[in-house]
Amino acid sequence: MRVRDKVAALLLAVAAFAILFLKIRFLGPSVAALLPEAHHEIRVDMSLDGHGEDVQVRMAVPMPAPTQSIRNELVSSSEFRFHIEKDGENRWGVWERAEARGRCALVYSATVRTEPRRFELPAVLPLPARYPQAVQVDLLPTPLIQSGAAEIRDLAARILAEQDRRDAAAIVRAAFAYSRDAIRSAEIKGTTDALTCLRLREGSCGGKSRLFAALLRASGVPARLVGGLILKDGSWTSTHVWTEAWLGGVWVPFCPLNDRFAEIPSNYLILCLGDESVFTHTRDVNFDYIFHAKTILAPPMGEDAPAAGLLNLWAAFEQVGIPVNLLKIILLMPVGALVVVIARNLVGIQTFGTFMPALMAVAFRDTGLSWGMVLFVAILIAGGIVRVLLDRFKLLHTPRLAIVLTAIVSFLILLAVTAQAAGAILPTRATLFPLVILTLTVERFAILWDEEGIGKAIRVTLATMVVVAAAFAAIQWRALQAVVLAFPETLLLAVAAFIIIGRWMGLRLAEFVRFRSFIASGERG
Amino acid sequence: MIAGVFARVRRLGEEVLGVNARNLSFVYPLNPRPLFPRADDKLLTKEILAAAGIPVPPTLAVFETRRDLAELGSAPRAAEGFAIKPAQSFGGKGIAIVRRDAAGGFVTAGPRGDVPFDIEAAREHILEILSGVYSLEKLSDRAFLEELLEPEDVLGALSYKGLPDVRVIVCRGSVAMAMVRAPTKASLGRANLHQGALGIGVDLASGRTTRGVVRGRPVDSHPDTGARLDATRIPAWETVVDLSIRAAARIGLGYLGIDVIIDRRRGPLVLEVNARPGLTIQVANRRGLVPALFGGGQP
DSSP, rough: HHHHHHHHHHHHHHHHHHHHHHHHHHHHGGGGHHHHEEEEEEEEEEEEEEEEEEEEEEEEOOOTTTTTTEEEEEEEEETTTEEEEEETTTTEEEEEEOOOEEEEEEEEEEEEEEEEEEOOOSSSOOSOHHHHHHHGGGGGGOOOOOOHHHHHHHHHHHHHGGGGGGGGHHHHHHHHHHHHSSSSOOOOOOOOOOHHHHHHEEEOHHHHHEEEEEEEHHHOOOOOEOOOEOOOEEEEEOOEEEEEEEEEEEEEETTTTTTTTSSSOTTTTEEEEESSSSSEEETSSOOOEEEEEEEEOOOOOOOOOHHHHHHHBBHHHHHOOOOOHHHHHHHHHHHHHHHIIIIIOOOOOOOOOSSSHHHHHHHHHOOOOHHHHHHHHHHHHHHHHHEEEEGOOOOHHHHHHHHHHHHHHHHHHHHHHHHHHTTTTTHHHOOOHHHHHHHHHHHHHHHHHHHHHHHHHHHHHHHHHHHHHHHHHTTHHHHHHHHHHHHHHHHHHHHHHHHHHHTOOOOHHHHHTTHHHHHHHOOOH | OOOHHHHHHHHHHHSSSOOOIIIIIIIIHHHGGGGGGHHHOOHHHHHHHHHTTOOOOOOEEEOOOOGGGGGGGGGGGGEEEEEESSOSSSSSTTEEEEETTTTTEEEEETTTTEEEHHHHHHHHHHHHHHHSSSSSTTTTOOEEEEEEBBOHHHHHHHSSSSSSSEEEETTTTTTEEEEEOOOOOOTTOOOOGGGTOOEEETTTTEEEEEEEEEEEEEEEEEEEHHHSSSOOOOOOHHHHHHHHHHHHHHHHEEEEEEEEEEETTTTTEEEEEEEESTTTTTHHHHHHHHHHHHHTOOO
């Protein structure tokens, strides 16, 4: 490396750290507001079949709470009218349509951030003499939480020692242990009330939570049910129910099914308070629903964030209406490029195109790595088959490629349609961007096949997949994402790395393999 | 033992020229982009060399447009055989070697023996070249017919059909390394190492062959005949060296691979030049290019 290369790389690194330092100094504690946090993008797909009747669908939509915040709420309701009804803290999304006919699709989506919370219960917590008006209702028996039933009262008396009867802490410990351990966990369809759960000695989240709540109410501790979702990356159909107990003047969460004592984990999303159904709808409309969620990084929602501008790119982008996702793709491209540069110039891996692997890695953010790879291989195979079929026509290169591309487009449409029919997730994930990028790789594949044979093309395909996986891992690495997104000046460090690698004279790793005969023999000609 | 391997790995790193160092130290600084066509365009190369009195294989015909194809009928009739070449292609792509078989018809070598190659086939092949099939980044190309050369006996004995040549790396006016490239059965008569041809190292002082490389692996005997590789002295070696140095000077690039053919009747001829010569020549010679290029010093 020449002096000027070293100086340039050093200056870039110094500049990056100087900007970083100044930014942290200038912003002080509010710099934390720049660091993106993990959020969930959730989507609820609902469908129903109308037969000319008036249809109403009510869904408990996420509410703001100390452990969760909601933004970017969007509804798609075709010809339905939509409004939100507030009922205490609960929020009900209501879709209504007169004389609904045919298949109707309703969608609710939002970006939510949930955080875990843990409560430390004192060893002893005397039952108060009286409760505030608002929580007294949560001491009363209901048809599903039969705290007045003799069996429940007997059980409450049996599992509690005489001296613990006035200790709320001991009551929740005993009732929790009983509903967690003495009741078998089972998948049960429909609603199980507390008494049935006790008699069957098995229950799902609902049965266990109601039994737990009934035991608390029977012992004089206010308790209520909470309906919600357990968030995960993917799709699912089950809702979740857990219990809150009024202890020391606050509602404390408990989940007997998943053994969460006085804590709410970070993946619990509250939809409604009280023993409510998440969905209620007009009868006989073949109502169905599915939940989807994906973890994403998004800027925090705090109010102390720095003003929009160079210091706060998030806010600047949001102001002009550019999706945060696009900002992420733009800022992470150089990270993908760095992986490609290392793979090519230091390791010596040959890939399709120069930055095709970086583009593919970005495209696979939409499909997921494994689906992306499946698509990639499927498209190459489809392209290869068409190419072999075309061989006898001896067409010129470009028209032949055009036929291959046309065939691939048809193949993708076919794939999307059949996957839709088979109920697969693929079509919802294979958006335009990955398809365009993957289709472009067919050209690279075809050229390589022409130039150096099918064996070489397959080897380069495998090498490309390895580099794509590495670039994908790099750009999906949360900590790295957070740093690059909050402090884009770190990209100067990437440029410094590019300069150093750009002047790297050493052998590539693959060249040590290529010239390994020099090591094995050690002889000189 | 481990220390010995480690020392050899280190020496490999110090002596072998890799792609990074070749490009950064030689190709980029010594071969200015605007001069690349002088090496990449075989017809232009031949023009420049012929003008300087450097012997090149005779060109029978040049085809620049479809209309030129009218000349095709008369051109090859006289010759014993000919080669159809694209002016701009890499790695021997698009070159068709056509010769007369015992019956007097034109044939070309295929994977399963000779196949007939008539005027119609030649016309189709030239059309493909003109439309740029073999020069991928370009939209069109020129094609030319070259007289079929016959290898003299010494190098011919090392080859399976086809035409062996001598690849000479010339850096800043002096020869850094050389190897014989001999077609094999596997390479279908082509002298290109990527296609399976045999590379044989050459001792620069004596012009004697040393040892070889096939598909990147070191070998000491011929893959087809099993004959030892170190028993040959390249005929007219001094002329080969002299032609290479003069050709490199004429082309004007500082780092070149010069391909010299030794024809039975015409002697050494410069066939083509390469602005990014490959690095496998180091395996054939069992020695790295770095000491030769830097005089033992470090980059």
